[in-house]
Amino acid sequence: MNRDLLVSACKENIFYKTSFINNDFDKLEKLMNLTLAANEKFNLTAIKDEDSFRELMIYDSLLPLKYFDFSNKTVIDVGTGAGFPGLPLAICSSGNFTLLDSTNKKIKHICSVIDEISIKNVKPVTARIEEFDNDNRESFDFVIARAVAPLNILVELVLPLLKIGGSFIAMKGAIGLEEIELANDAIKKLGGKLGIVKTDYLPESKEKRILIEIKKIKATNKKYPRQYGEIKNKPL
Ligand code: SAM
Numbered sequence: 001m002n003r004d005l006l007v008s009a010c011k012e013n014i015f016y017k018t019s020f021i022n023n024d025f026d027k028l029e030k031l032m033n034l035t036l037a038a039n040e041k042f043n044l045t046a047i048k049d050e051d052s053f054r055e056l057m058i059y060d061s062l063l064p065l066k067y068f069d070f071s072n073k074t075v076i077d078v079g080t081g082a083g084f085p086g087l088p089l090a091i092c093s094s095g096n097f098t099l100l101d102s103t104n105k106k107i108k109h110i111c112s113v114i115d116e117i118s119i120k121n122v123k124p125v126t127a128r129i130e131e132f133d134n135d136n137r138e139s140f141d142f143v144i145a146r147a148v149a150p151l152n153i154l155v156e157l158v159l160p161l162l163k164i165g166g167s168f169i170a171m172k173g174a175i176g177l178e179e180i181e182l183a184n185d186a187i188k189k190l191g192g193k194l195g196i197v198k199t200d201y202l203p204e205s206k207e208k209r210i211l212i213e214i215k216k217i218k219a220t221n222k223k224y225p226r227q228y229g230e231i232k233n234k235p236l
Contacts, residue, residue, distance in 0.1 A: 061085030070095030079148030176210030
């Protein structure tokens with residue numbers, strides 16, 4: 001996907017309800033160049049060419065803006081890696097983003113990127129999600145995660161972070177619908193409820209994407225999250 005196609009696909013498919021600033025696309029190109037350059041030093045993402053990067057890392061990261069309004073909301077991207085989807089979302093929306101990952105070298109990279117591109121609405125944090133939960137329960141309007149863990153595990157890690165009335169958005173590929181079946185019991189036990197589920201396709205490769213919203217309707221019992229090993233071995 002070249003830059004012109006990225007811009008037109010975003011205008012037609014994602015930002016059709018709201019305006020966006022063309023300058024955002026300069027920042028997105030800088031983000032791509034910085035990430036690909038850093039990739040040569042330490043492995044940040046498996047995607048190494050510009051055309052694939054624009055579609056799989058930029059366009060894909062922006063898809064939630066088609067359905068959810070992050071304006072002036074608190075949003076945490078858990079397991080953000082090199083900053084995806086959090087950095088593209090922060091460039092193109094006015095939400096306040098926390099980008100969390102357990103790997104310090106990735107968070108250090110995000111710190112240098114936000115300095116370089118001057119992204120003001122991002123706070124990078126090195127932590128494990130389940131440990132960050134302790135001091136940050138019910139702190140966020142939105143939690144978002146892409147490629148971090150299966151849904152039945154993710155919900156226990158992230159629902160404690162949401163305010164009541166807030167939403168968790170899980171960004172999934174084609175198997176997303178099967179993951180919902182396996183997570184139904186956990187969602188209920190944690191005070192959640194399935195919200196909207198949207199199927200979409202990337203413009204060039206036509207790969208399927210599923211966005212799953214879990215709404216928090218009740219407080220999550222303080223006994224969650226359990227230790228990570230327990231969550232993984234015995235999902236709720
Ligand atoms: N979200 C990014 C993306 O889509 O490009 C990165 C995905 S990468 C496959 C998964 C990331 O989740 C890794 O950077 C890993 O360090 C982080 N991660 C996995 N489990 C975590 C946990 N319990 N707490 C914090 N980070 C975690």
